[in-house]
Amino acid sequence: xxxxxxxxxxxxxxxxxxxxxxxxxxxxxxxxxxxxxxxxxxxxxxxxxxxxxxxxxxxxxxxxxxxxxxxxxxxxxxxxxxxxxxxxxxxxxxxxxxxxxxxxxxxxxxxxxxxxxxxxxxxxxxxxxxxxxxxxxxxxxxxxxxxxxxxxxxxxxxxxxxxxx
Amino acid sequence: xxxxxxxxxxxxxxxxxxxxxxxxxxxxxxxxxxxxxxxxxxxxxxxxxxxxxxxxxxxxxxxxxxxxxxxxxxxxxxxxxxxxxxxxxxxxxxxxxxxxxxxxxxxxxxxxxxxxxxxxxxxxxxxxxxxxxxxxxxxxxxxxxxxxxxxxxxxxxxxxxxxxxxxxxxxxxxxxxxxxxxxxxxxxxxxxxxxxxxxxxxxxxxxxxxxxxxxxxxxxxxxxxxxxxxxxxxxxxxxxxxxxxxxxxxxxxxxxxxxxxxxxxxxxxxxxxxxxxxxxxxxxxxxxxxxxxxxxxxxxxxxxxxxxxxxxxxxxxxxxxxxxxxxxxxxxxxxxxxxxxxxxxxxxxxxxxxxxxxxxxxxxxxxxxxxxxxxxxxxxxxxxxxxxxxxxxxxxxxxxxxxxxxxxxxxxxxxxxxxxxxxxxxxxxxxxxxxxxxxxxxxxxxxxxxxxxxxxxxxxxxxxxxxxxxxxxxxxxxxxxxxxxxxxxxxxxxxxxxxxxxxxxxxxxxxxxxxxxxxxxxxxxxxxxxxxxxxxxxxxxxxxxxxxxxxxxxxxxxxxxxxxxxxxxxxxxxxxxxxxxxxxxxxxxxxxxxxxxxxxxxxxxxxxxxxxxxxxxxxxxxxxxxxxxxxxxxxxxxxxxxxxxxxxxxxxxxxxxxxxxxxxxxxxxxxxxxxxxxxxxxxxxxxxxxxxxxxxxxxxxxxxxxxxxxxxxxxxxxxxxxxxxx
Numbered sequence: 001x002x003x004x005x006x007x008x009x010x011x012x013x014x015x016x017x018x019x020x021x022x023x024x025x026x027x028x029x030x031x032x033x034x035x036x037x038x039x040x041x042x043x044x045x046x047x048x049x050x051x052x053x054x055x056x057x058x059x060x061x062x063x064x065x066x067x068x069x070x071x072x073x074x075x076x077x078x079x080x081x082x083x084x085x086x087x088x089x090x091x092x093x094x095x096x097x098x099x100x101x102x103x104x105x106x107x108x109x110x111x112x113x114x115x116x117x118x119x120x121x122x123x124x125x126x127x128x129x130x131x132x133x134x135x136x137x138x139x140x141x142x143x144x145x146x147x148x149x150x151x152x153x154x155x156x157x158x159x160x161x162x163x164x165x
Numbered sequence: 166x167x168x169x170x171x172x173x174x175x176x177x178x179x180x181x182x183x184x185x186x187x188x189x190x191x192x193x194x195x196x197x198x199x200x201x202x203x204x205x206x207x208x209x210x211x212x213x214x215x216x217x218x219x220x221x222x223x224x225x226x227x228x229x230x231x232x233x234x235x236x237x238x239x240x241x242x243x244x245x246x247x248x249x250x251x252x253x254x255x256x257x258x259x260x261x262x263x264x265x266x267x268x269x270x271x272x273x274x275x276x277x278x279x280x281x282x283x284x285x286x287x288x289x290x291x292x293x294x295x296x297x298x299x300x301x302x303x304x305x306x307x308x309x310x311x312x313x314x315x316x317x318x319x320x321x322x323x324x325x326x327x328x329x330x331x332x333x334x335x336x337x338x339x340x341x342x343x344x345x346x347x348x349x350x351x352x353x354x355x356x357x358x359x360x361x362x363x364x365x366x367x368x369x370x371x372x373x374x375x376x377x378x379x380x381x382x383x384x385x386x387x388x389x390x391x392x393x394x395x396x397x398x399x400x401x402x403x404x405x406x407x408x409x410x411x412x413x414x415x416x417x418x419x420x421x422x423x424x425x426x427x428x429x430x431x432x433x434x435x436x437x438x439x440x441x442x443x444x445x446x447x448x449x450x451x452x453x454x455x456x457x458x459x460x461x462x463x464x465x466x467x468x469x470x471x472x473x474x475x476x477x478x479x480x481x482x483x484x485x486x487x488x489x490x491x492x493x494x495x496x497x498x499x500x501x502x503x504x505x506x507x508x509x510x511x512x513x514x515x516x517x518x519x520x521x522x523x524x525x526x527x528x529x530x531x532x533x534x535x536x537x538x539x540x541x542x543x544x545x546x547x548x549x550x551x552x553x554x555x556x557x558x559x560x561x562x563x564x565x566x567x568x569x570x571x572x573x574x575x576x577x578x579x580x581x582x583x584x585x586x587x588x589x590x591x592x593x594x595x596x597x598x599x600x601x602x603x604x605x606x607x608x609x610x611x612x613x614x615x616x617x618x619x620x621x622x623x624x625x626x627x628x629x630x631x632x633x634x635x636x637x638x639x640x641x642x643x644x645x646x647x648x649x650x651x652x653x654x655x656x657x658x659x660x661x662x663x664x665x666x667x668x669x670x671x672x673x674x675x676x677x678x679x680x681x682x683x684x685x686x687x688x689x690x691x692x693x694x695x696x697x698x699x700x701x702x703x704x705x706x707x708x709x710x711x712x713x714x715x716x717x718x719x720x721x722x723x724x725x726x727x728x729x730x731x732x733x734x735x736x737x738x739x740x741x742x743x744x745x746x747x748x749x750x751x752x753x754x755x756x757x758x759x760x761x762x763x764x765x766x767x768x769x770x771x772x773x774x775x776x777x778x779x780x781x782x783x784x785x786x787x788x789x790x791x792x793x794x795x796x797x798x799x800x801x802x803x804x805x806x807x808x809x810x811x812x813x814x815x816x817x818x819x820x821x822x823x824x825x826x827x828x829x830x831x832x833x834x835x836x837x838x839x840x841x842x843x844x845x846x847x848x849x850x851x852x853x854x855x856x857x858x859x860x861x862x863x864x865x866x867x868x869x870x871x872x873x874x875x876x877x878x879x880x881x882x883x884x885x886x887x888x889x890x891x
Contacts, residue, residue, distance in 0.1 A: 021409055022432065023305035023370050023397045026333045026363050029294055029321050030251050031287035051209055051241055052667075052695075068527060068550050068566070079306060079463045082472075082490065086506065086531060089548050090570050095605060095616060095639065099227065102267045105259045105278035106241065109301045128301060128312060130278075132267060136227060140612050140646030144225040144677065144685075150270075150343075152312060 022077065027112060048108055049125045049157055055103050057155050058129050065098040066091055075156060096137035101148070104130035109154075116160075125157045206698070207243040212236075213693035215265065222683035227675060235265035251287035277345045294319040302337050302461065304359045304372040307413040307430045308395050309461035313355060314348060315339020335359045341461070351379040355461060367400035376460040378420070387424075391417025393459040395430075409434040419458045428454030430464060447474040455497040469493040483513030488531075502537045525554040546572040562586040564601075578607035590884065597624040616641040628876060633657040648680035667695040723747055725765055725816050727775075728873045731787040732852035737779045740787075744777075752777070765789055766812055769805055776887065788887050791869040803829045806859070806869055810846065813857055813871070820846040820857075834867055843883065860886030 064070040066088055074081055109126045116122055135147040214236040219226045242258045259279035263269040269276055280298035296317045303310045317337040324332060341353045357374035371394075378389040397411035413430040429452070436447040455467035470493070476486040490506040508531030514523035533546040548570040557563050564584040571577045582603030589596050599622040607614050620637030636654045643649070657671040674688035721730060721743065730743050737759075744752070744761060752759040759777040766773065769791065776788040791809065793802055814820070823846040829836075836842040837859055845858035853875040860870055861883040870886050877885060 021368070021399045022307075022411065022434075023368075023372075023399075024303050024335075024359065024361060026321075026331055026361050026368070027294075028331060029285055029287040029292040029319075031292050031321075031323065032251060048207060048243055068529065068552050071529070080465070082488065082506075082508070083492075085529075086508075086533065086548070089529070089531075089550055089568070090546055090572065090576075095618070095641075102265070104268065105261070107257065107259065107279045107281060107299060126301075134227070138641055138649050138651075140614060140643035143649075143679075144227070146227065146229075148229075 027110065049111075049127065049159070051106055053157065054106050054127050054129060054155065057157060058103060058131060058153055059100065061153070061155070062098050062100055062131070062133060066096050096135060099134045099136055101132040101134055104132065104150075121161050123159045123161055125159070127155045127157060129153050129155060205243075205245045207241075208698040209239075209241040209695065210698075211239045211693055211695045213238070213691065215267070216690040217687070218689075219685070219687050221685040222679075223685070225677055225683070225685045226687050228687055228689065230266050235267065237261055237263040237265045237268045249288065251292075253283070253285045255281075255283040257281040257283075272344065272346060280345065290323075292321045292323070294321075300337075300339070302339065302355065302357070304335075304357060304374065305370070305395055305397050305411055305413075306463050307397075307411055307432065308372045308393050308459060309355060309357055309374045310463055311341050311355075311461040313337065313339030313341055314345070315350075330362065330364050332360070332362045335361075352381065352384070353378050353460065365401075367398060369396075369398045371396050374459065374461065376417075378460070385420065387418075387422070389418040389420060391415065391419060391458075391460065393462070404437070406435060406437050413457070413459070415454075415457045415459055419456075419460075423456065423458075426456035428456035428458075428466075430454070430457045430459075430462075443478065445476045445478070448472070449474075455495075465494075467495050467497055469496045479513070483511065483515060485509070485511045500537050500539045500541070502535060502542060504533060504535045506531055506533045508532070522556045527552040544573045544575060546570065557585075560588050566603075576607065576609045578605070580605040588884075593627060595626040595884065597622075599623070612646065613644040614641060629661045631657075631659040633659075647682060650676075650678045650680070652676040665697050667697075669693050669695075721746060723763055723765055724767075725812055725871075727765055728787060728789075728855060728871070729850075731777065731784065731873065732850070733784055733786060733873060733875045734852055735784045737777065737782050737784050740777050740784045766791075766809060768808055768812070771805060786872055786874040788873075789871040790887060793867050793869075802833065802867070806844070809869055809871075810857060813846070813848070813855075817848045817850075817855060821849045822847045837861060837867060847877070856885075858885075860884055862886055 061070075061073050064073055070088065071085055074085070078084070107128045109128050111123060111125045114122045114124065130150065130152050132148070132150045134149075135145075137145050139145045214234050216232075216234050217228050217230060218232050219228060223231075239261045240259070242256070244256045246254045248254075257279065258277070258281075260275060260277045261269060262275045264273060281300060282297045283295070285294045286292065297315075299312060299314055300317050301311075302313045302317065315338045317335065317339070320334045322332055322334070324330070336356075336358050338354070338356045340348070340350045341355065342348055353376070355374060355376045357372065359370060359372045361368065361370040373392070373394050375392045376390070378385050380386065380388045393413055393415050395411055395413035398409070400408045402408055409432070411430075411432045414427070415430065416425075416427045418424045418426070431452045432450070434447065434449045437445055449472045450470070451464070452469045453464055453466050457464070457466050470491060472488065472490045474486060474488045476484065478484045486509070488506070488508045490504075490508075492502075492504040492506075494502045494504070508529070510527075510529040512527045514525050516523040528549075528551050530549045531546075533548075534544075535546075536543045549568070551567045553563075553565045555563050562585070564582075564586065566580070566582045568580045569578070580603060582601060584599060584601035587598045589598075600620070601622075602619045603617070605614075605616045605618075616639060618637060618639035620635065622635040623633070625632040634654075634656045637652070639651045641649045641651075653673075653675050655671070655673045657669065659667065659669045661667050669692070671691040672688065673691075674686070676684065676686050678684035721727075727743075727747075731740050741752075741759070744750075749761050749763065752761050754760075757779045759779065761775040761777075762772075763775045764773050765775065772792040774790045774792075776790065777784055778786040778788065791805070793805075824843055829842060833842060842859070845856060847857075848855040850873065853873060854877060856872045856874070856877055858870065859867065862868065868886060872885075872887075
C-alpha cells in the first residue's frame with residue numbers, strides 16, 4: 001500500500017507531454033514483456049487530475065495575459081513563443097484585460113508517469129480546455145473595444161507524487 | 166436588483182431537479198460500486214446560474230446579453246476499469262444542459278461536448294490503443310496538431326524490443342468540429358498515418374496526413390483536398406547535443422481558390438541538453454513556402470527564420486539569456502518584410518550586501534527593427550520590462566514594475582506600478598491584502614493617453630470558508646477624445662462542506678462613465694454549486710491507524726502517545742487531571758493557552774512545550790512545539806525532524822495524507838518561509854487529525870509543531886502554526 005499527495009506545482013501551455021521535440025512522443029503500452037514497475041502499476045490507480053485544478057490553472061494563465069507573468073507560464077516549446085511575448089509587450093494598451101466569459105468543456109488528453117527516485121514519481125497530464133474570452137480596452141476614439149473569441153487551450157499539469165512508506 | 170429575484174423560482178425548480186438527480190447518483194453510485202468493485206467512477210456536477218444587468222449606454226457594456234438569469238448544469242463523468250495491469254478501459258463524458266448564451270452560444274438544451282472511449286491492451290500479440298470520440302491528433306508541428314472527432318488506433322509491435330527499440334504505428338480519422346450537434350464528417354475531415362521508432366540514439370518518424378473540406382454553401386465554395394508528407398528525427402549527438410529536424414512536403418488545395426499547389430516546410434534545431442548550471446544554447450532555422458498550408462499545422466506560411474539563443478545559469482540561481490532572431494515574412498512575394506531582434510533577459514534572486522533579504526529581479530529587454538523591400542515599412546522598437554519584488558517586512562512584500570516601449574513613428578509608452586502584498590493572522594482568520602497603484606502614459610500616432618489606476622484586493626480564509634474581494638478605479642484622459650472613468654468591484658464567497666460539496670457566490674460590477682457624457686452600469690450575480698462523487702477501486706481508509714497496541718497507548722506516560730489522551734473536545738478539567746496525574750500541576754497561562762515545559766520525545770534534545778488550548782471549558786487543540794535556536798545547523802535540524810517523524814510513525818502508523826515539497830538545504834529558513842519547502846503529515850484520529858510539520862511563521866522562526874485538532878486549513882495555507890506562542 002502506498003500514500004500519495006498531489007500538488008500542481010506548475011502550469012504550462014504547450015503541446016507535447018514530456019519531450020520538447022516538435023513531433024509526437026511514444027507512450028508505451030504496458031506489456032508483460034516489460035512489465036510495469038510497482039510504481040507504475042500503483043500510479044494507474046490514482047484518481048484523475050481534478051477539474052478544479054485545471055480550471056484554476058486556466059484562470060491563472062489567462063489572468064497573466066498582457067503581463068510579464070505570462071512568460072513563466074508559457075511552455076518553452078510553445079510555437080513562436082518569443083514573438084508572442086514581444087507582441088504582448090508592445091500591445092497598444094497596457095490596461096487591456098482578458099476576461100473569461102465562460103470556461104467550457106475539459107478533457108484529459110494524456111498522462112505519463114516518470115519515476116524520479118525510489119520514492120517519488122512525477123505525473124504529467126496534458127489537458128484540453130475550451131473557453132470563451134473577451135479582450136477589453138478603452139480606445140480614445142471608439143470607446144470600449146471588446147474582442148470576443150473562443151479558443152482551445154492546452155495545459156500541462158505536473159504533479160509530484162510521493163509513494164509511501 | 167429587483168430583476169435578480171424575478172425568475173428565482175425557475176432557478177429553484179432547476180436546483181430541485183439536480184438535487185434529486187444527485188441523490189440518485191449518490192445512492193446508485195454506492196450500489197454500482199458494491200456490485201462492480203473493479204470500476205472506478207468519478208462524477209462532477211456543477212449547477213450555475215448567472216444574472217446579468219446592463220443599464221445606461223449599452224453600446225459600451227462589457228456584457229453583450231441583457232438582463233435575465235442564465236442557468237447551466239455541467240456534468241463530467243469518468244468511468245474506468247482495469248481488468249489487469251495491461252488492460253484498461255475508460256469512458257469520459259462531458260456534457261452541459263444550458264440556457265446561457267455565454268456558455269453555449271446559440272445552442273440551448275442538452276449538449277454533449279466531449280465524449281471519449283479509450284481502450285488499451287498490452288497482454289496480446291500486438292499491443293494496441295484505441296480512442297474514439299474526441300481525441301487530440303498530434304503527429305508533428307508541421308503536419309497535424311488539432312482536436313478531432315473520430316477514431317485513432319495505435320499499434321505498438323514488439324519487434325526488436327529485446328534490443329531496446331520501440332516502435333509505434335498510428336492511424337487516425339476524424340473531423341475538426343466544435344460540437345457534436347450537427348456533426349458531419351464532411352466538413353473538415355482528416356486522415357493520417359504515422360510510424361515512429363525510438364532507439365537509444367534517437368527518434369525517427371514518418372507522417373502522412375490527408376485533409377478534405379467538402380464543398381458547402383456559405384462555408385467552402387469548392388471541394389478542397391490536400392496531403393502532407395513529412396519525415397522528422399531527433400538525434401542525440403556526442404557532447405549532450407540534440408539535433409532535431411523535419412522536412413515536410415505539401416500538395417493540394419486550400420481556401421482562397423488555390424488548387425494543386427505544392428511547397429515545402431523545413432525545420433532544423435540544434436541545442437545542448439541544458440545542465441543545471443552553466444551555459445546553454447539553441448540554434449533554430451525554419452523555412453516555409455507560401456503554399457505550405459496544412460490544415461492542422463501550426464506554422465506560418467511564407468516565412469523564413471533563423472534564431473540563436475545563449476543562456477547562462479549561475480550557481481545562485483540567477484539566469485541570463487540573450488537572443489538574436491531574424492525573420493523574413495512574405496519571402497516569396499515582391500515585398501518581403503524583414504524583422505531583426507536582439508534581446509536580453511535576466512531573472513532570479515540577488516542579495517546585495519546591504520539587503521538582509523534577497524531581491525527578486527526579472528528584466529526583459531529587446532530591440533527590434535522591421536523593414537520591407539519597397540520601403541513602405543521601416544520602424545524600430547525598443548522595449549524594457551523590469552519587475553522587482555522585495556520582502557519589506559516578514560509579512561509584507563513590495564512589488565514594482567517599470568515598462569517602456571517605443572516604436573519609431575508610431576508609439577511611445579511608459580508604465581510604472583507599485584504594489585504591496587500583506588498577509589496576517591487574526592485569531593483563526595487568515596488575511597491577505599494587496600493595494601496597488603499604477604500610472605501609464607502613452608502616445609499612439611497623434612493620440613495621447615494618460616491613465617491612473619488604483620486597486621485593492623483582499624482575501625479572508627476561515628476554515629472551510631473563503632471570502633474574496635477586489636475593487637479598482639481607473640481614470641483615463643485622452644487627447645483628443647473624451648476622458649473615461651471606470652470603477653470595478655468584485656465580491657466572492659466560497660464554502661467547502663462535507664467533502665463533496667462546494668458552494669460559491671459572486672458579485673461582479675462595473676461602472677464606466679464618460680466625462681460630461683453617458684455612463685454604463687453593469688453587474689453580474691453568479692451562484693454555483695459543485696458536487697463531487699468519487700468511487701475509488703481501493704477500499705476506503707480506516708479512520709484510525711494505530712501501529713502500537715491500544716493497551717500500550719492507553720498507558721498514560723510522557724510520550725508521543727499522550728496525544729491520544731488529550732483529544733479535541735475533551736473537557737479541559739479532565740485534560741488538566743491527565744497532566745496532574747503525570748506530575749505536571751502548574752502550567753504557564755497565556756490567554757487561553759496552558760503551556761507545559763515537557764519532553765514527550767526523549768530522543769529529541771530541543772526544547773519541547775506542550776500547549777493545551779481551551780475554548781469555553783473544552784479542549785480545542787493540543788499542540789507540541791519544538792524550538793530550534795541554531796538555524797545554521799541544517800543537518801542537525803533535518804535529522805531531528807526525521808527522528809520526530811519516525812517516532813510518530815512508530816506509534817500512529819503511516820500518515821494518512823502528507824505533502825512534501827522542496828529539498829532541505831542550507832537556506833532552509835528562507836525556503837520554509839517563502840513556501841519553497843513544505844513538510845506536512847497527517848494522521849486521521851478518532852477525534853480529529855494529528856498534524857506534524859514545519860509551518861511558516863511571520864517571525865521567521867523555525868519550529869516543528871504537532872497539532873491535534875478537529876480540522877485544519879488546506880495544505881496551501883502554510884502559516885498553520887501556533888503564532889501566538891513566542
